[in-house]
Amino acid sequence: MRKKIDKFDLQIIKLLSKNARLNYRQLAEYLGTTRQRVSRRLEKLEREGIIKKYTIIPDFDKLGYIYVVLGITVTPGTPLEEQIEILKNDESVKVVERAIGTHNLVVHILVPKDMKEVEKKITEITGRLKNVEKVDVTFITEIAKFELV
Amino acid sequence: MRKKIDKFDLQIIKLLSKNARLNYRQLAEYLGTTRQRVSRRLEKLEREGIIKKYTIIPDFDKLGYIYVVLGITVTPGTPLEEQIEILKNDESVKVVERAIGTHNLVVHILVPKDMKEVEKKITEITGRLKNVEKVDVTFITEIAKFELV
Numbered sequence: 001m002r003k004k005i006d007k008f009d010l011q012i013i014k015l016l017s018k019n020a021r022l023n024y025r026q027l028a029e030y031l032g033t034t035r036q037r038v039s040r041r042l043e044k045l046e047r048e049g050i051i052k053k054y055t056i057i058p059d060f061d062k063l064g065y066i067y068v069v070l071g072i073t074v075t076p077g078t079p080l081e082e083q084i085e086i087l088k089n090d091e092s093v094k095v096v097e098r099a100i101g102t103h104n105l106v107v108h109i110l111v112p113k114d115m116k117e118v119e120k121k122i123t124e125i126t127g128r129l130k131n132v133e134k135v136d137v138t139f140i141t142e143i144a145k146f147e148l149v
Numbered sequence: 150m151r152k153k154i155d156k157f158d159l160q161i162i163k164l165l166s167k168n169a170r171l172n173y174r175q176l177a178e179y180l181g182t183t184r185q186r187v188s189r190r191l192e193k194l195e196r197e198g199i200i201k202k203y204t205i206i207p208d209f210d211k212l213g214y215i216y217v218v219l220g221i222t223v224t225p226g227t228p229l230e231e232q233i234e235i236l237k238n239d240e241s242v243k244v245v246e247r248a249i250g251t252h253n254l255v256v257h258i259l260v261p262k263d264m265k266e267v268e269k270k271i272t273e274i275t276g277r278l279k280n281v282e283k284v285d286v287t288f289i290t291e292i293a294k295f296e297l298v
Binding site: 005013016017018019020021048049050051052053054055056057058059062063064068069071084087088093094095096097098099100101102103106110136137138139140141142143144145146147148149 | 154162165166167168169170197198199200201202203204205206207208211212213217218220233236237242243244245246247248249250251252255259285286287288289290291292293294295296297298
């Protein structure tokens with residue numbers, strides 16, 4: 001059953017989505033409440049999996065990588081669990097999303113800036129999957145906005 | 150000119166990508182160094198824009214949203230700056246990426262769980278853009294992996 005999320009939860013989530021490093025004291029100040037109340041609520045949000053992860057958005061270009069998104073369409077009815085496991089274990093694969101619609105799998109990969117490496121990696125990844133009908137390859141050149149909530 | 154990123158920078162980046170809330174003391178312990186060295190380096194990574202943002206990955210489903218990725222292809226030669234600005238100002242639009250390849254724009258939107266709302270939102274967004282040739286609509290049902298570095 002879905003847990004009720006109230007306005008206070010949402011305020012915490014929004015603040016942390018803008019800056020995940022805010023500590024309890026800072027969050028309490030922004031929200032005009034106590035550290036204790038913030039910490040109790042935040043622990044609940046983590047425990048219930050509403051906040052799945054605290055992470056960073058790096059500048060891939062400055063890190064020397066090309067950021068590629070593969071939109072993969074498989075034959076209808078193909079089970080995806082096993083394919084997702086294969087993808088997850090690849091170190092170049094940074095994001096794996098299960099999906100319906102145009103694509104059944106959305107896979108984000110980071111490859112050192114070398115188009116031969118990119119081609120090799122894409123061939124390797126798609127070659128390991130079953131019943132691939134179509135792969136849409138998109139190279140991200142700039143992240144103009146990133147605010148998940 | 151691209152700044153040199155060394156092994157120590159990368160170790161900090163990897164730790165923070167797994168948990169952006171680690172404090173200086175914790176980072177220093179993991180890396181067997183001093184808080185001062187960690188804080189100096191982290192400030193440098195932020196200043197140089199190598200770490201662009203600290204954020205959270207929420208469970209969209211538990212928050213009551215449908216997470217949709219639009220892969221938009223525009224007529225070759227269409228300028229994207231203005232279109233990106235239009236997209237960025239829409240509150241439902243959470244991620245805007247400029248791209249080359251199959252898609253020229255990758256747009257992530259969060260819409261309350263109601264397919265009529267989803268349809269309305271997609272029509273509204275794509276209707277505001279110019280020279281749209283094709284829109285691939287993908288509904289993310291599960292984030293199986295998310296580790297940006």
